Amino acid sequence: xxxxxxxxxxxxxxxxxxxxxxxxxxxxxxxxxxxxxxxxxxxxxxxxxxxxxxxxxxxxxxxxxxxxxxxxxxxxxxxxxxxxxxxxxxxxxxxxxxxxxxxxxxxxxxxxxxxxxxxxxxxxxxxxxxxxxxxxxxxxxxxxxxxxxxxxxxxxxxxxxxxxxxxxxxxxxxxxxxxxxxxxxxxxxxxxxxxxxxxxxxxxxxxxxxxxxxxxxxxxxxxxxxxxxxxxxxxxxxxxxxxxxxxxxxxxxxxxxxxxxxxxxxxxxxxxxxxxxxxxxxxxxxxxxxxxxxxxxxxxxxxxxxxxxxxxxxxxxxxxxxxxxxxxxxxxxxxxxxxxxxxxxxxxxxxxxxxxxxxxxxxxxxxxxxxxxxxxxxxxxxxxxxxxxxxxxxxxxxxxxxxxxxxxxxxxxxxxxxxxxxxxxxxxxxxxxxxxxxxxxxxxxxxxxxxxxxxxxxxxxxxxxxxxxxxxxxxxxxxxxxxxxxxxxxxxxxxxxxxxxxxxxxx
Amino acid sequence: xxxxxxxxxxxxxxxxxxxxxxxxxxxxxxxxxxxxxxxxxxxxxxxxxxxxxxxxxxxxxxxxxxxxxxxxxxxxxxxxxxxxxxxxxxxxxxxxxxxxxxxxxxxxxxxxxxxxxxxxxxxxxxxxxxxxxxxxxxxxxxxxxxxxxxxxxxxxxxxxxxxxxxxxxxxxxxxxxxxxxxxxxxxxxxxxxxxxxxxxxxxxxxxxxxxxxxxxxxxxxxxxxxxxxxxxxxxxxxxxxxxxxxxxxxxxxxxxxxxxxxxxxxxxxxxxxxxxxxxxxxxxxxxxxxxxxxxxxxxxxxxxxxxxxxxxxxxxxxxxxxxxxxxxxxxxxxxxxxxxxxxxxxxxxxxxxxxxxxxxxxxxxxxxxxxxxxxxxxxxxxxxxxxxxxxxxxxxxxxxxxxxxxxxxxxxxxxxxxxxxxxxxxxxxxxxxxxxxxxxxxxxxxxxxxxxxxxxxxxxxxxxxxxxxxxxxxxxxxxx
Numbered sequence: 007x008x009x010x011x012x013x014x015x016x017x018x019x020x021x022x023x024x025x026x027x028x029x030x031x032x033x034x035x036x037x038x039x040x041x042x043x044x045x046x047x048x049x050x051x052x053x054x055x056x057x058x059x060x061x062x063x064x065x066x067x068x069x070x071x072x073x074x075x076x077x078x079x080x081x082x083x084x085x086x087x088x089x090x091x092x093x094x095x096x097x098x099x100x101x102x103x104x105x106x107x108x109x110x111x112x113x114x115x116x117x118x119x120x121x122x123x124x125x126x127x128x129x130x131x132x133x134x135x136x137x138x139x140x141x142x143x144x145x146x147x148x149x150x151x152x153x154x155x156x157x158x159x160x161x162x163x164x165x166x167x168x169x170x171x172x173x174x175x176x177x178x179x180x181x182x183x184x185x186x187x188x189x190x191x192x193x194x195x196x197x198x199x200x201x202x203x204x205x206x207x208x209x210x211x212x213x214x215x216x217x218x219x220x221x222x223x224x225x226x227x228x229x230x231x232x233x234x235x236x237x238x239x240x241x242x243x244x245x246x247x248x249x250x251x252x253x254x255x256x257x258x259x260x261x262x263x264x265x266x267x268x269x270x271x272x273x274x275x276x277x278x279x280x281x282x283x284x285x286x287x288x289x290x291x292x293x294x295x296x297x298x299x300x301x302x303x304x305x306x307x308x309x310x311x312x313x314x315x316x317x318x319x320x321x322x323x324x325x326x327x328x329x330x331x332x333x334x335x336x337x338x339x340x341x342x343x344x345x346x347x348x349x350x351x352x353x354x355x356x357x358x359x360x361x362x363x364x365x366x367x368x369x370x371x372x373x374x375x376x377x378x379x380x381x382x383x384x385x386x387x388x389x390x391x392x393x394x395x396x397x398x399x400x401x402x403x404x405x406x407x408x409x410x411x412x413x414x415x416x417x418x419x420x421x422x423x424x425x426x427x428x429x430x431x432x433x434x435x436x437x438x439x440x441x442x443x444x445x446x447x448x449x450x451x452x453x454x455x456x457x458x459x460x461x462x463x464x465x466x467x468x469x470x471x472x473x474x475x476x477x478x479x480x481x482x483x484x485x486x487x488x489x490x491x492x493x494x495x496x497x498x499x500x501x502x503x504x505x506x507x508x509x510x511x512x513x
Numbered sequence: 514x515x516x517x518x519x520x521x522x523x524x525x526x527x528x529x530x531x532x533x534x535x536x537x538x539x540x541x542x543x544x545x546x547x548x549x550x551x552x553x554x555x556x557x558x559x560x561x562x563x564x565x566x567x568x569x570x571x572x573x574x575x576x577x578x579x580x581x582x583x584x585x586x587x588x589x590x591x592x593x594x595x596x597x598x599x600x601x602x603x604x605x606x607x608x609x610x611x612x613x614x615x616x617x618x619x620x621x622x623x624x625x626x627x628x629x630x631x632x633x634x635x636x637x638x639x640x641x642x643x644x645x646x647x648x649x650x651x652x653x654x655x656x657x658x659x660x661x662x663x664x665x666x667x668x669x670x671x672x673x674x675x676x677x678x679x680x681x682x683x684x685x686x687x688x689x690x691x692x693x694x695x696x697x698x699x700x701x702x703x704x705x706x707x708x709x710x711x712x713x714x715x716x717x718x719x720x721x722x723x724x725x726x727x728x729x730x731x732x733x734x735x736x737x738x739x740x741x742x743x744x745x746x747x748x749x750x751x752x753x754x755x756x757x758x759x760x761x762x763x764x765x766x767x768x769x770x771x772x773x774x775x776x777x778x779x780x781x782x783x784x785x786x787x788x789x790x791x792x793x794x795x796x797x798x799x800x801x802x803x804x805x806x807x808x809x810x811x812x813x814x815x816x817x818x819x820x821x822x823x824x825x826x827x828x829x830x831x832x833x834x835x836x837x838x839x840x841x842x843x844x845x846x847x848x849x850x851x852x853x854x855x856x857x858x859x860x861x862x863x864x865x866x867x868x869x870x871x872x873x874x875x876x877x878x879x880x881x882x883x884x885x886x887x888x889x890x891x892x893x894x895x896x897x898x899x900x901x902x903x904x905x906x907x908x909x910x911x912x913x914x915x916x917x918x919x920x921x922x923x924x925x926x927x928x929x930x931x932x933x934x935x936x937x938x939x940x941x942x943x944x945x946x947x948x949x950x951x952x953x954x955x956x957x958x959x960x961x962x963x964x965x966x967x968x969x970x971x972x973x974x975x976x977x978x979x980x981x982x983x984x985x986x987x988x989x990x991x992x993x
Contacts, residue, residue, distance in 0.1 A: 176973030183972060239969040297965065300958040329614045371702055372655075379564055386692060392685035398612060398619075401681065405617055408730045419726060423719050430695060430715045438702040450566075476612040 024080045028099055029087070031076060034069035035107055036143045038062035039114070043135035046128050055131040056118060056453075063115040063138065070107035070142070077104035078474070082481065086148075094148030094264055101482030102263065102335070105475065106145045109339050110255045112464065113346045114138035117247045119457035120350040122357035125245050129170075133163035134247055141255045148264040150196045157192055157227065157257065161185045164252040168244035177236075177243020184236040188226035188258075195219025196265075220265055221279035227258035228320055229313050230283065231290045237316075238297075241309030246353035253312050254342040259319050267486045284324030288417040290317035295424035299431065304352050304362040307432045308345065311388065314421055315341035321418065322403050330406025331483035332476060336399035339475075340465060344388035344396060347461040350454075351381045355436070358448040364432060367439020376450045378437040380458050385429035387465045390422055394469035398476065541595050542606045545625045547588040548633050549676060552640075552668035555581030560662045568658040575648035578661050582641035582668060589633040592625050601627035602748055605678055618738050622678030628749045628813060628878065632675045635882050636803050639889060640668045646893055647794035656700055660792065663700075667693040671803055675810065680729040680739035683811065687725060690775070691718040694804050697795040698788045710787035717784045721774025725811070728767035735760045745817045750874040754817040761818045765825030768815055769832065772808025776862045779836045783943040785859055789851035793896055796851065801888035805858050806881045809865045816874050826870045833866025839940045845921075846936040850895045858888055 042062035046055050077099070088096025118126075118134060137160055144156040165185065169178035198216025224230075229237035241249045266280040294314030301307040315337065322334025355362060355370060355377055362368055371378050383391075390400040400422055408415030450458075468475055555578055562568055569577065596604065603626035611619040644664060651657050670689025677683035695718065699711030729739060735756045736743040745752040754761050772778070777785035777800075785805070789796050799805070812819065812829070819826050837860045844856025861884045868877040894901060906912060921929055938944065974982075 176970065178973075179975070180969050180973045235965055235969045235972070238965070239973065243973075296958055297962050300955065300962050302962075306962075327615065329617050332614050367705060367708055369703065376564070376566060382696075390688070391692070392688050397685065397688075401619065402614060402617070404726060405730050405733055408727070409734065415727075415730070419723055423723055426719050427712075427716050431712050434699055434702065434708045434712055438699065438708040439705065440703050472612045473610070476614060480614050 024076065025085050025087075027076050028073060028080075028085055029097070031069050031073045032097070032099065032107075032146050035066050035073065035111065036139055036146070038065040038069075038139075039135040039142065040139035043132045043139060046135060047132040049128055052128055055128050056121070056123075056126055059118045059131050059135055060115065062135065063111060063118055066138070066142065067108060067111040067115055070111045073099070073107055074104045077101065078478065084485070089149065094150055094153075096149045096152060097146055098148035098264070099146055100485070101478050102260075103146050105335070105339070105478060105482075106255075106260070107142060109342060110138070110141055110145060112461070113254050113342060114141075114251065116346060116350060116457040116461050117250055119453045120354060121245075121247050122353070124357075125247065130167065130245070130247075133167050134251060137163040137251050141251075141257060144257055145255075145260060150200065150265065153261050153264065154189070154193050154196055157185075157189050157223075157261070160252070160257055161189065164240070164244065164248050167248040168240065171243065171245055171248075174243040177239045180236045180239045181244075184226055184233060187233075188223045190223075191219045191226065192223035192261075195221075195223060199265075217266075217279050220261075221283055224258045224262045224283060224320075225286065227261075228256070228287070228316055229253075229290070230286050230317055230320065231293060234290055234294065234313055237294075237313040238301075238306050238309030241305045241312065241349075242303070246305075246349050246356075249309070249312075250346050250349045253316060254346050256316060256319060256338060256342070259316070259323060259338065262320065262323060263486070280324045284321045284414075287317040287320035287324075288414055290314070291321055291421035292417045292424065295421040295428065298428035299424060301428070301432075302363060302365050304356070304364060304432065304436060307364060307428060308349050308352055311348075311425055311428060312341075312345050314425055315345060315388065318403065318418065318421060321414065322406065325406050326410055326487070327406050328480055328483040328487060329402055330410060331487065332479045333399055333401075333403030333406050335479040335483065336395060336472075336476070337403055339468070340395035340399045341388055343461050343465050344384050344394075347384035347458055347465075348381065348388060350458065350461075351377050351384060354450070354454055355381075362436055364435040367434070368436050369439035369441040371437040372441040374448050374450070376455075377448075378433075380462070381436065382433050383462055384458075385433055387462065387469075389426040389429055392469075394465045395472060395475075396465070397469055398472045402476075537595060537598070538604065541592055541604045541625055544588045544592045544595070545604070545606045545623050545676060546608070548585045548592070548637070549623065549669070549672050551581045551585040551588065552637070552665055552672060556662065556665035556669050559658065559665060563658045563662060571648065571652065571657055574658055574661050575644060578644045578665055579641055579648075581665065582637045582644055585668070585672060586634060586637040586641055589630055589637060593630045593634060596625060596627070596630055600748075603627075605742055607678075611681070616737055617733060619681045620679055620738065620740055621682060622740055622742070623676040623682070624678035624741060625676065626749050629675050631878070631882075632810065633672055635885070636671050636675065637668065639798060639802055639885065640664065640671075643794050643798045643889065643893070646797075647792070650794055651792060654792075660697070660700065660795070663693045663696050664795070664798075667697075667799070667804075671807075674807065677814075678741055680725075680732050680741070682739075683814070684725055684729055687722070687771075687775075687807065687811075690804055690807055691715070691722065694718070694788075694799050697791045697799060700791045700795065704790065706787075707790040710784070710790045714784040714788050717774050717781050721771050721781060724767040724769070724771030724774075728764045728771065731760065731764050731767065735764075741814070744815075747817075750813075750816060752817040754821040756818070756821070758821050761821035762824050765815070765818045765822040766828065768811055768818070769825055769829050772812050772866075773832060774808070776805055776808030776866070777836075777859050778808070778832050778863065778866060779839050779940075780942055780946060782836060782840065782859055783939065783946065786847075786852045786855040789855055793892060797889040797892035800855060801858055801892040802885035805862050806865070806885060809862065809869060809877065809881055812866075812869045813874055813877060816869070816872075819869070820872070826872070829870035830867050833863040833868075833870060835863075836860075837863030837867065839863075839942070842932065842936045843939050846933065850898050851892070854888065854892055854895065858884075861888070 039062050042058050045058060051058050082101065084100040086095035086098050140156060140159045144153065144160065147153065165178055165182050168174045168181055195216040198212050198219065202213035226233040237253065240252065262280055262283065291314045294310050294317060298307055298310035298314065301310055319334050319338045322330050322337060325331045325334065355374060358374065359370060387394040387396055390396050404415060404418050407418045559569060559574055559577055603624050606623040606625065608621040608623065611621050647660060651660055666689055670686045670693060674683055674686030674690060677686060695711050695715040698714050699707050701707045732744060733739055744755055746755055747753050774781050785800060788800050840856045840859035840863060844853050844860065847853040847856060865877050865880050868880060921932060935941065
């Protein structure tokens, strides 16, 4: 690994003080949802499985925030524990982990709180919690074999839930085909990389081919063109909770981050595979956003938007500049929170009014004005509304991309513009049009209000005061790229392939 | 022409304000922040209870919004007095660095100068007046609170854009303007036409926003920051540009592109007549007064860049002139008052673009203010036009009659007929955009979406299921 200041404690025998607190907090983050999943699976609290599930995820959220706090108040040295294999350790906690854990815990908690009662029986709750626990665990490891297992473990509940949904057989089959392909490529590729590590001297063809197989796995799992079709299909066929939990944490982006960054053959920077992936991701981002404009139903809209935003993250991850990488991380978080909110609002609407078409105005405003307000706020928060985190994310991503390559910047801009048009069209089609009711018919429940408000407040808070988050991500990004924090842009940036050579201004 | 030639408030200001430079700076900074914070606070105060399902009463809402705009107006007036004491030299208000990554600093900078402060005076004053009008006009309207929330959002965005001391802050204000404008066009969301108009307006805005977004990135690349202080030197309207002519030209052209959308310049003009679907007070303030001039304001703010970019100025003049001619022609055959006024606004916006392109900045600023005041009055009175007409006829004792001479009358009849047809078809602009760009793009995307769906349907079905479905289909065919 290229991390010079990495603290390695072999065999998990020496964690003390600061590190011990981190490990304990990590255990407190991952364990509650798994315990609650077991409890729900065994048929505990059959009448109200939501309460223990919400309590477990609240505990997870608090514990993950403790990790963030410990991390930011400590020396900010990457903690690596356990067995090392293929460049990764069993437990790997760095700035990215510290930021992503509370993000995922909040998303899972919001899903549990908003899920309509009829979708939340014991087995469904167990699947959501199991998936949540597994995803949280994944974000604290860099061990290739554990990542493979995690891919399987997180994909299974999604497939199961989709299959158990009436009319979800087709989507479950598509998902199963794609995930089988992804997991197979991931397994074979990782094993090939372990046998013949491309980051060591004397790199052979086996390791390099393995790297490309892993890249293919990431391509499929992230829904990048030409393997993107499962994304909107899953949103159409699965319960919204399943689709959101499967896509918003972006396990594949995390895998790409851990497996492709910092290898010696890349000069300590970004892997060639990731650069190729990023080009396809750029196309996917723009294509997904364009498709979202002509979607005929709300789920299709959310699915294609999620596909586009997820691709934007991968596109930014291949950036050579910390700014671009930072933009990708911010997009990861902002789009995850905003699209989760949008999806949950859509789900709440569907549970009251049935499937929502976008072909004709549905006139839902008078029926649920508060949901209309939340839909608009989350929609705008996903497309760069000022004072939200997505504004910061767009700014960094666009600036970074344009700094690096003209075509990348233009595709990112195209994606944001088209997504925005799709969101506004979606709002007007769902809530506009003649209404058959005089006043609000469906009140928003307290738990729904709390969850949606918490999600939106987080997006706004991080948007109004982004400096600590951006600083943390900048540090993490610089570490991954192997450059000092706040390094000036590499020579040549802003010249080759740019619109105009940068002029030196003397104020 | 510059502000030096205008009557000065300096004697009055020197009598009222302290001479100490530091103290004056603190006072001006506080006043500038107040101009921004006042409508923003109003937005939060009326928006949050509405979001929680407990909106204020109509009277309280109107009073709160009125207080917010009046406070901002008074603060702007006081700032104007303070600035006149110093010959309108710009006052930078640095509120801190929002975030910083490597060489990219996003700073929250505001600027009070001879352009921004008069503009805030005028815009907040107009918003306060429209607020008073709308309180009665929208009485018992189901979306009463929504209108005022959007008006407060618009006011916040407008002041943010006008007072912006950096391109990042300006872009944030610009975005608020676009969103509030779209939501007000679609205010009567139960009408299908209003929905279509809102989507069309937003699409145009968003496409043209690409210009401002890219210009912002270019500015960051050129000077390492979005601060106007590092981009321009000197006092508006005679500031100098601190970047190379090449960069100035590219950034200026991008800004012109951005301004075309908000200011409804050809070929991005067809959203404006449709935007009149919104309530009359919002039409007055958006499409008669403030929003339509937002593009012109940005160009005025970046006039130093235009000075260094003759090509951009030429493009600006051509776009403005063609829009003015087009809108003047089309406006003459409109059969409803609001559409006619929309085209009249477009004509004036075009002329303002020409003025900016020719370097007549102070004239352009005066043109904006006078046009905005007159046009909002006309739009606000438009629902009572028939009543006004009857009163006029009663006062005159008969039909006032139409003008006897028209410039079109000197043209040959065949040309007149052709011009009439062109005007009726709105210059074929809409048809060209619809048939040449939007239609084919939409059809292509729909086909792609259908193909995607067919692919996932095929993949999601087993061979056995497909064979069974085919057999059922065959049997149905036979039975028919």
